[in-house]
Amino acid sequence: xxxxxxxxxxxxxxxxxxxxxxxxxxxxxxxxxxxxxxxxxxxxxxxxxxxxxxxxxxxxxxxxxxxxxxxxxxxxxxxxxxxxxxxxxxxxxxxxxxxxxxxxxxxxxxxxxxxxxxxxxxxxxxxxxxxxxxxxxxxxxxxxxxxxxxxxxxxxxxxxxxxxxxxxxxxxxxxxxxxxxxxxxx
Numbered sequence: 001x002x003x004x005x006x007x008x009x010x011x012x013x014x015x016x017x018x019x020x021x022x023x024x025x026x027x028x029x030x031x032x033x034x035x036x037x038x039x040x041x042x043x044x045x046x047x048x049x050x051x052x053x054x055x056x057x058x059x060x061x062x063x064x065x066x067x068x069x070x071x072x073x074x075x076x077x078x079x080x081x082x083x084x085x086x087x088x089x090x091x092x093x094x095x096x097x098x099x100x101x102x103x104x105x106x107x108x109x110x111x112x113x114x115x116x117x118x119x120x121x122x123x124x125x126x127x128x129x130x131x132x133x134x135x136x137x138x139x140x141x142x143x144x145x146x147x148x149x150x151x152x153x154x155x156x157x158x159x160x161x162x163x164x165x166x167x168x169x170x171x172x173x174x175x176x177x178x179x180x181x182x183x184x185x186x
Contacts, residue, residue, distance in 0.1 A: 031071065031181060039108025040066075040182040042101035046118040047175040049078070050167045056086075056122035056129055057174055058165035059093055062157040064113035066182040070155035070163060075138065075176040076146035081169035082139050087155070089132030089164045093117060094125035101180075113182070122164070132164065 014022035028036070035041035048057040062068040077083060096117040103110060123129040138149060157163055167174050 030069075030183065034181040034183055035105050038182075039103065039105045039110045041104040042112045042180055043104060044099055044101040044112070044116050044178040044180070045176070046099060046165075046178070047173065048118045048120060049171055049173040050169070051120045051124070052170050053168050054166060055120065055124065056089065056093075056164050056166050057118060057120065058176075058178070059089075059096065059115070059117045059119075059122055059129070059162065060157075060164075060178065061115045061162045062113075062159055063115065064182055065159055066184040067159075068114065068157040068161075068180050069183050070151060070157065071179040071181070072148060072150040073165075073176050073178050074146070074148045075174065076144075077140040077167070078173035078175075079143050079169055079171070080141055080145075081167055081172040081174075082137060083174055084134050084137040084166050084168075085155075086132035086164045086166065087135050087157075088162055089123075089129050090162060091128035091130055092126070093119060093122040093129055094127035095119045096122060101178075112180075129164070132162070 016022060031041065044060065046058045050057050075083060096119045099116040099118055101112040101116055135155065136151065155163065165174070165176070
């Protein structure tokens with residue numbers, strides 16, 4: 001049996017005596033492909049101390065038609081505290097400072113299509129940042145603790161979905177890097 005190339009190039013594929021297609025394949029992770037080929041992998045760095053317990057300190061929303069895939073977060077806490085991540089908290093933010101994610105492919109000129117912010121109390125004052133569901137919680141039992149937190153199931157943010165990071169301890173400084181890429185099924 002001969003399998004012809006579908007592009008009109010005249011190439012044929014071999015089949016073994018057990019009816020298996022003979023191939024030579026190179027595989028790469030989705031993350032590597034999105035970074036190397038599409039230039040759509042980013043790190044968003046933040047550092048913020050909260051003014052009161054249970055304050056939102058980081059906010060991101062996907063403005064792109066492609067999904068944002070959040071791989072994980074490198075995180076540091078200056079005090080014993082709980083840091084948690086919410087999906088789909090919505091509304092205006094108080095005292096927000098814009099952040100610019102860094103493209104992980106130094107040869108790509110692409111920028112992250114979204115809103116990325118930090119602040120000491122994004123949900124306070126005249127803000128209306130409410131709702132959402134806690135999807136991840138980390139307890140730091142000692143001051144000056146840090147770790148990489150990989151999401152066992154990647155967090156997917158379709159267009160207009162949000163991810164926020166909160167800290168429950170007044171004055172605790174939280175520093176981190178949100179690791180994400182833009183990906184579509186095509």
